[in-house]
Amino acid sequence: MKSNSLERNQKLRTAGTYLFFIIGSIIMIFPFIWMLLTSFKTVAESMQIPPDFFPAQWIIDNFKDAMASLPFGALYKNTILLIFWRVVCAVAFSSMAGYAFAKLNFKGKNLLFSLVLVQMMLPSQIFITPQYQMLAKLGLTNTIFALVFPGLVSAFGTFFLRQAYMGIPDEISEAAYLDGCNQWQTFVKVMVPLTTSSMAALAVFTAVFAYGDLMWPLIANTDLKMMTLSSGLATLRGQFNTNFPVMMAGSLLAMIPMVVLYLFFQKQFIEGVAMTGGK
Amino acid sequence: MANNSKAGKFAKTEGMWGYIMVAPTIIGLIVLNLYPFIDTLKLSFTKTKPFGFYEFNGLTNYINMFTNADFWRANLNTIYFCLLTVPLGIFLALVVAVMLNTKIKGRTAFRAIFFLPMVVAPAAVAMVWKWMFNTEYGIINTLLGHNVNWITNPNVVMVTCAIVAIWSAIGYDAVLLLSGLQNISKSYYEAASLDGATKIQQFFHITLPMVSPTLFVVMIMRLMSSLKVYDLIYMIVEESNPALTSAQSLMFLFYRESFVAGNKGYGSAVVIWTVLLIGIVTAFQFWGQKKWVNYEV
Numbered sequence: 383m384k385s386n387s388l389e390r391n392q393k394l395r396t397a398g399t400y401l402f403f404i405i406g407s408i409i410m411i412f413p414f415i416w417m418l419l420t421s422f423k424t425v426a427e428s429m430q431i432p433p434d435f436f437p438a439q440w441i442i443d444n445f446k447d448a449m450a451s452l453p454f455g456a457l458y459k460n461t462i463l464l465i466f467w468r469v470v471c472a473v474a475f476s477s478m479a480g481y482a483f484a485k486l487n488f489k490g491k492n493l494l495f496s497l498v499l500v501q502m503m504l505p506s507q508i509f510i511t512p513q514y515q516m517l518a519k520l521g522l523t524n525t526i527f528a529l530v531f532p533g534l535v536s537a538f539g540t541f542f543l544r545q546a547y548m549g550i551p552d553e554i555s556e557a558a559y560l561d562g563c564n565q566w567q568t569f570v571k572v573m574v575p576l577t578t579s580s581m582a583a584l585a586v587f588t589a590v591f592a593y594g595d596l597m598w599p600l601i602a603n604t605d606l607k608m609m610t611l612s613s614g615l616a617t618l619r620g621q622f623n624t625n626f627p628v629m630m631a632g633s634l635l636a637m638i639p640m641v642v643l644y645l646f647f648q649k650q651f652i653e654g655v656a657m658t659g660g661k
Numbered sequence: 662m663a664n665n666s667k668a669g670k671f672a673k674t675e676g677m678w679g680y681i682m683v684a685p686t687i688i689g690l691i692v693l694n695l696y697p698f699i700d701t702l703k704l705s706f707t708k709t710k711p712f713g714f715y716e717f718n719g720l721t722n723y724i725n726m727f728t729n730a731d732f733w734r735a736n737l738n739t740i741y742f743c744l745l746t747v748p749l750g751i752f753l754a755l756v757v758a759v760m761l762n763t764k765i766k767g768r769t770a771f772r773a774i775f776f777l778p779m780v781v782a783p784a785a786v787a788m789v790w791k792w793m794f795n796t797e798y799g800i801i802n803t804l805l806g807h808n809v810n811w812i813t814n815p816n817v818v819m820v821t822c823a824i825v826a827i828w829s830a831i832g833y834d835a836v837l838l839l840s841g842l843q844n845i846s847k848s849y850y851e852a853a854s855l856d857g858a859t860k861i862q863q864f865f866h867i868t869l870p871m872v873s874p875t876l877f878v879v880m881i882m883r884l885m886s887s888l889k890v891y892d893l894i895y896m897i898v899e900e901s902n903p904a905l906t907s908a909q910s911l912m913f914l915f916y917r918e919s920f921v922a923g924n925k926g927y928g929s930a931v932v933i934w935t936v937l938l939i940g941i942v943t944a945f946q947f948w949g950q951k952k953w954v955n956y957e958v
Contacts, residue, residue: 395860399760403771406757410774410832414781416800417789429798479686488679494687501694505889505939507912508932511704511925512697535689565678594782596892597912601920615784619791620899626792633785644780648773651780656836 421445421630428627444631448618451628454635456607457614461593464529464610468592469585472536477581479535480543481569485555501537507597514601528602529610533592539584542658546580547573579657586654593640611636705929715926722930732931734906735914736938738819742910743887745823746830751880753827754834759868761835762842772839775832783829787896790825812897815907822894822908826887834879841875842868870955877954881946888939891916911935 420428421444423437448454482488483495513532517523522531550573558568574581599613606617615636618629644651705722707715726732757775761768778786793800794811802808811821849867858866869876891912898908900921909917911931919928 396765399763399765402760403765403767407771407774409828410777413786413789413793413828414777416793420792431798432803433798433800475685475689478682482679482682486675486679486682488676491679494683497687497690497695501690504694504698505885505936507889507891507915508701508936509694509697511919511929511932512700513693514920515700515925516692516697532693534693535686537686537690537694540686565674569678569682590780594784594892596782596784596895597916612782612784615782615788616896619788619896620901626795626798629788630792633788637781637785640780640782641777644773644777648776649769652772652776652836655776655779655833656840 417630417634420627421634423627425625425627429624444627445635447625447628448632448635452614452618452632453607454614457609457611457636458639460526460529460603460608461610461612463526464599465589465592467526467530468533469588471530471534472539472588473581473585475535476539476543476584477574477577478569479540480545481547481573483540483544484547485550485552485573486565498537498540502541506532510598510601517602524603524605524608526608529599529608531602532598533588536584536588538658539588542584543577543580546577550576582650583654583657586651587658590640590651590655701929701932704926705933707926709923709925709927718926722927725927726930726934731906731909731914735909735911735931738908739888739890739910741819742823742826742890743884745820746826746887747880747883750827750830751834751876751883754831754879755838755872755876757831757835758838758842759864761839772832772836775835777832778829779833783892784896786829787825787893790821790828791897794821813902813904815904818898818902818904818908822890822897825893825897826890829893830883834883837879838872838875841872845871873954874956877946877950881943884942884946885939888935888942911938 419435419437422440422442423444424439424441427434427437479498483491483498509532514523517528517531522528554572554576555568558572559565563571593610594612595610596612596616599610600616603609603613606614609617615632618632704715706717706719708718708721710716761772761775791812794802796802796808796810796813799811801811809817811817845868849871850863853863853867889912890910894908894910894913895916898905898913902908912935915928915931915935918924918931
């Protein structure tokens with residue numbers, strides 16, 4: 383009798399959990415579905431009250447219009463280059479510094495590491511104005527370098543990879559130098575391969591935030607051809623106040639590449655962000 | 662003996678390699694962060710002149726700031742935004758995380774769905790919500806059967822931004838909380854079940870105390886990023902929006918002053934103030950955590 387009611391309780395609970403997830407999933411996905419459906423409607427259709435869920439005719443004119451008002455080829459290229467250089471710099475320089483801070487002894491190490499910690503605690507906006515002025519003085523605004531500039535080194539990445547190297551026992555590097563490796567060889571051939579999962583997590587984290595960043599790209603590159611997908615999309619916000627289908631088409635074009643990557647590598651994305659979590 | 666001399670040589674080069682390997686990062690941090698930090702501080706005591714010149718003007722920026730109604734309004738807006746997003750957002754994220762921690766089919770898929778907004782640029786997220794919140798033609802007002810001015814009503818605009826912010830962050834926070842939940846040993850729940858504790862009792866007496874360190878980290882992080890909120894508001898609220906001053910956060914004010922109006926000195930004072938505010942709020946959090954965060958076990 384009692385076990386029966388327990389079983390029924392368990393079933394009810396499972397049903398409740400599913401109901402929660404189904405409603406939650408609808409709330410999470412609906413905006414993207416609405417974006418997709420709107421992007422294929424005519425303006426008149428999008429303003430119809432009450433709205434039809436599906437477009438009467440799936441038209442692609444909105445995508446043509448979006449591509450005519452934004453140079454999407456250039457935006458994709460700039461965004462890819464920004465992500466590429468940010469990731470390469472963050473992973474390479476942070477690996478080196480993280481290893482040195484974790485495993486090597488040198489004078490002033492703690493003082494230098496405190497510089498890393500202080501930078502991590504300060505919000506990036508406090509650096510933005512002088513960073514912009516440096517670039518402006520050198521005439522380097524509206525370049526790929528300008529986009530990458532604040533992310534040339536990563537205090538967070540240094541901290542994160544230092545943690546990874548701290549987890550590796552000293553015996554491994556000792557064994558390497560007994561085998562005749564010098565410091566650099568020990569680092570590159572033995573230590574770096576041991577941190578691949580941490581490096582991958584840092585790469586994912588850096589890429590996602592470089593892609594979503596809005597303030598810096600808006601400030602550094604004001605020439606439309608040198609913008610990123612995010613900042614380029616932001617220029618549409620005032621331009622088509624009533625033409626929502628074109629804005630939805632533009633948004634869709636801007637988000638598709640990252641979403642496709644995410645669908646293939648969602649485990650790496652989520653674990654990468656969960657591992658680095660806390661920033 | 663041979664080994665020793667090899668080891669000695671290895672140790673001797675250690676310091677040199679240490680400097681070589683931290684050099685790019687340290688030089689970068691000095692040029693990109695240390696110098697700009699000092700420069701922002703300096704700028705906050707100057708007046709911006711044409712042609713890139715600056716003139717020292719003492720505390721004028723700070724006095725102007727503290728006597729400016731828009732500045733205090735931005736403080737209130739930012740704090741209001743935090744109050745709207747942080748408690749509710751973290752509560753919902755915890756519920757999602759607890760649900761994801763049960764053994765049900767398809768949990769990986771559900772986790773991926775909740776996390777999805779994280780990989781979409783905030784600019785694109787804001788665009789679609791702005792469309793759904795549109796007063797005349799938006800789907801939300803159609804469903805409500807009521808014309809709410811979600812974006813242009815000064816009393817509502819911050820709630821609108823908060824809804825979008827919570828929706829965007831819930832999956833990210835839930836994933837972090839989930840990793841905290843997964844570290845709780847199953848044996849606690851087994852023992853509690855044997856003692857006849859209900860699921861609700863188990864949640865309050867086992868789950869909540871055990872996940873409190875993760876909860877604290879998520880809360881600090883969410884609070885810091887809410888105090889710095891900028892991109893969503895920038896996308897949702899245009900310069901011509903009559904509700905602009907009601908939605909203007911501190912970082913939005915900083916951006917508009919420094920890069921739209923060109924008052925880099927005044928903007929720097931705003932950003933210095935914001936950093937102080939974040940520092941004070943965070944210090945309070947660390948002080949308050951002793952009362953509710955459980956580091957035992």
